[in-house]
Amino acid sequence: MAIQVANSAIKNRNKLLVSSWFKPIAVVLLFVALFSCSESKDETALPSNEIIEYTGKLSRGKGLDSDFRSLKKYRNEVRNSLTLNPPVLKMSEQELADSNAVEAQDIALANSQFLRFVRHSNTAQALRNEIMTVRKVLAADLNSNTKAGLASCQKNSCYRVEMYNFFYNMSVVGFVDINSKKVVAINNYSDAQPDLNQQQLQLAIDIAKNSELVKKELESRGLSIEPTMSQIKTSLKNSRCERSHHLCVAPTFVSGKQALWAIVDLTDGDLVGIRWTELGESGPPIEVTERQLENEFVFSQFCEQTRHFSQGDWQFDYQITSSDGLEITDVKYNNTLVMKSAKLLDWHVSYSSREGFGYSDAIGCPLFSSAVVIAYDGPQSQKIIEQGEEKGFAFVQDFRQPPWPTPCNYRYEQRFEFYHDGRFRVAAADYGRGCGTDGTYRPVIRIDLEIGDKQVETVAQWDGQKWQNWQKEQWHLQSDTTQYSTKGYLFKFFNKQQQGYYIEPNRGQFGDGSKGDFAYTYFTVKHAEIDEGANDMMTLGFCCNTDYQQGPEQFMQPSEDLQEQNLVMWYVPQIKNNGTPGEEYCWADTRVENGIKKIKVWPCYAGPMFHPLAVDDEA
Numbered sequence: 001m002a003i004q005v006a007n008s009a010i011k012n013r014n015k016l017l018v019s020s021w022f023k024p025i026a027v028v029l030l031f032v033a034l035f036s037c038s039e040s041k042d043e044t045a046l047p048s049n050e051i052i053e054y055t056g057k058l059s060r061g062k063g064l065d066s067d068f069r070s071l072k073k074y075r076n077e078v079r080n081s082l083t084l085n086p087p088v089l090k091m092s093e094q095e096l097a098d099s100n101a102v103e104a105q106d107i108a109l110a111n112s113q114f115l116r117f118v119r120h121s122n123t124a125q126a127l128r129n130e131i132m133t134v135r136k137v138l139a140a141d142l143n144s145n146t147k148a149g150l151a152s153c154q155k156n157s158c159y160r161v162e163m164y165n166f167f168y169n170m171s172v173v174g175f176v177d178i179n180s181k182k183v184v185a186i187n188n189y190s191d192a193q194p195d196l197n198q199q200q201l202q203l204a205i206d207i208a209k210n211s212e213l214v215k216k217e218l219e220s221r222g223l224s225i226e227p228t229m230s231q232i233k234t235s236l237k238n239s240r241c242e243r244s245h246h247l248c249v250a251p252t253f254v255s256g257k258q259a260l261w262a263i264v265d266l267t268d269g270d271l272v273g274i275r276w277t278e279l280g281e282s283g284p285p286i287e288v289t290e291r292q293l294e295n296e297f298v299f300s301q302f303c304e305q306t307r308h309f310s311q312g313d314w315q316f317d318y319q320i321t322s323s324d325g326l327e328i329t330d331v332k333y334n335n336t337l338v339m340k341s342a343k344l345l346d347w348h349v350s351y352s353s354r355e356g357f358g359y360s361d362a363i364g365c366p367l368f369s370s371a372v373v374i375a376y377d378g379p380q381s382q383k384i385i386e387q388g389e390e391k392g393f394a395f396v397q398d399f400r401q402p403p404w405p406t407p408c409n410y411r412y413e414q415r416f417e418f419y420h421d422g423r424f425r426v427a428a429a430d431y432g433r434g435c436g437t438d439g440t441y442r443p444v445i446r447i448d449l450e451i452g453d454k455q456v457e458t459v460a461q462w463d464g465q466k467w468q469n470w471q472k473e474q475w476h477l478q479s480d481t482t483q484y485s486t487k488g489y490l491f492k493f494f495n496k497q498q499q500g501y502y503i504e505p506n507r508g509q510f511g512d513g514s515k516g517d518f519a520y521t522y523f524t525v526k527h528a529e530i531d532e533g534a535n536d537m538m539t540l541g542f543c544c545n546t547d548y549q550q551g552p553e554q555f556m557q558p559s560e561d562l563q564e565q566n567l568v569m570w571y572v573p574q575i576k577n578n579g580t581p582g583e584e585y586c587w588a589d590t591r592v593e594n595g596i597k598k599i600k601v602w603p604c605y606a607g608p609m610f611h612p613l614a615v616d617d618e619a
Helices: 069-081 099-108 151-155 198-210 212-220 296-303 552-556
Strands: 129-136 158-165 170-177 182-190 252-255 258-265 270-278 307-311 314-320 326-333 336-351 357-361 373-375 380-386 389-400 410-419 424-433 439-449 458-462 467-469 474-477 491-494 500-504 520-525 567-572 587-593 596-602 604-606 609-612
Touching: 069 198, 099 129, 099 158, 099 170, 099 182, 151 170, 198 212, 198 258, 198 270, 212 258, 212 270, 296 314, 296 373, 314 389, 326 410, 336 410, 336 424, 373 410, 424 439, 424 596, 474 552, 520 552, 552 567
Parallel strands: 424 587
Antiparallel strands: 129 158, 158 170, 170 182, 252 258, 258 270, 307 314, 314 326, 326 336, 336 357, 336 439, 373 389, 380 389, 389 410, 410 424, 424 604, 424 609, 439 567, 458 467, 458 491, 474 520, 491 500, 500 609, 520 567, 587 596
16 A cells, blocks of 8 residues: 655645754644753754754753663663664563554654654754654544545554654654554654653653752752653743753642642753742642543543434534544534534643743543543533523533642533534633643634535625625734624635624623633635644644744645635634632632532633524624
8 A cells, every 4th residue: 555645744834844944833732931040052953054963962961960770771772773773762662552563663663754854864864763652543543634545544453653853843653554564644743742652751750850959949848749740741931942842841749839840851851940830729639540540431432433423403423532632523414514623632721921831731532642631531412501491402521630620730621512503612611720820721723614515615804894805814813802793703604605604702702601712713724635733633832822823823834815715713712710719710629518528610611603694694
C-alpha cells in the first residue's frame, strides 16, 4: 500500500521550511511568566544561508544539586542516539505496552518519510529526535482526512508512533499497519510537542525535586511533598522555553493555599524558574479511586470505537478522542447534514493578567491518552426543559482530573444542545477549581459546519444595519461594543440557496448563569489534504496570550479568499474565574455540611447558538 502523507508542516498554509526562519506559532501546551533567573544564550533557528551547528547535548543541569542518576543516564542516551542511524532515541521495550508496539516503532524507524527531518537538510548532521508515544490507533485517529490511507486500520491492526524533533520543535506522527508491516500514513506538525513518555516525565520530576531553588523554597516552609501536573508542557516569556521553543513542563508542588510551580526545560535538562501562586481556601481531600484513574469501560466503549446516537429528528456519530475531548461527527437534522464535526481541542488557562502564566489542558480518553483531564463516565443525554415544556436534549460529556475539586485539579464539560425546531448549540463549561483564584479560561472549539452536501459556504457579519460578507480569512473579537442584529445574531453562515444558520454568541442570555463569552471567532478555509485540526491534535496555541493568537490564526497565514469555499469556524471564549466568597464563578469547593463532605460548584458556560435560516428569516 502506498504511503499517504498528510504533511501539514510543509504545505503552503502551515509551512515548515527546514532551513528558513520559523514563525513563533506554537502548537504546544504553554506557560507564560516573568522570572528573574539567568538563562543560556537564545538559539532560535537561523536563516537558510547560515550553517546551524547543533549537537543535541544537554546542559550541565544549571541550578541542580548534582548530576543525579536519571539525568546522567538520559544525557548518555541522547549522546548515543546522535551516533545511531537513524539518530533517534527509541522507547525501551519496558516502556512499550506489548510486542506489537515494539514492532511498530521499528517499522516506523525504517521508513524514509518518517525519518525525513531527523538530519539537518544542509549538513546532514544528526539532530536530536526521540520517540514519545507508541499506542494502538483509536477511533478518533481514523478521521475522514486519513481514512483513505488507514482503511486497513479499521480492524485495530494499526499503531500510532509519535516522534519529537528537539531541533525543529516538530512532531512526526506515523501510522503503522502491523499486519502488512508498513507505514500507511504520516503527519508532520511544525511547532508541536507531543505528550511526554515515561522517561521524560520522571526526568522532569527529578529535575524539579533536585533543584537547589525548589528544595530551598520547600525546606524554608518545612515541606516535603511530591509534585503534580508534571506532564503538562509550558512556556516561559523571554526565556529559551518561548524564544527557542524548548520542551518545557511545570511540575507543581501544592501545599495548603499555595502552589509552587517549577518550570523545567527538558531540552537543556535544567530548571528555568519558579513561581508561587495562591489557591484560595480548600476543603478536605477527595479520595482518588481506581475507577477514576483507569476507567477501562469508558476507554473500550467510547475511545476505541465510534458510536451512533439518534433522538427525534437529530442523529450523529461520536467518540471520545485522545486529546480533543468528545467529538461529534456527521450531525444531521431531518436527514440533512448540518455539521461535519465539532470538538474542543484545548483549554488555555492563564493566571494573573499582569504576569501571564498558566497551563494548557487537553481533555480526552482516560487511558493511553495525552489528556490530563480525563473522561468521567460516558456521554449522557439530558432533556432541555423551558417553561415546563421539553424543547430538545443535551448531549453532555464530563471530564475530571482526580482528585477534583482539590486545588490544582480541573473539571470541564462539553455540552451539545439540540432543539426540536432545528436550533443547536456547541457549548463548554469550566467547573473549577484550578491552580489560582485569578484565572482566565479560553477553550479552543472547532466547528465544521456543513449546509447539505454542497460544501460551498459564505459567512457574513452584522454591521449594525445590514449583513456584510467576509472576503478573507480573519478573526473577530466579541466586546461590549459589538453590534448584533435585532434578535442577537452576529454572523450568518449560508450557501447560494440561502440555506444555513444565524450564529448567536453567548452574552449571558441563555439562562445558564454565564456572563458572556467575549470570544474570538475565526473562519478559515478547509483543506482536505492538510490536517488543520480535523484529526486529533496536539495542543494548539499559547496558553496565556491575551490577544487573537490562540492557535487558529496559524491556519490563516497567509489569509485566503473565503468565496466559494468550504469553511471551518473556530470559537475561543474568554472566561474570568472568581473564588471570592459570594462571587464564585468557574469555581468549586469542598465544604463540610452536617458533618459530611459536600462539593459546591459554580460553573461557567460558554458557546454560541445556531439558528436555522428557514426558521428565523428575519435577523
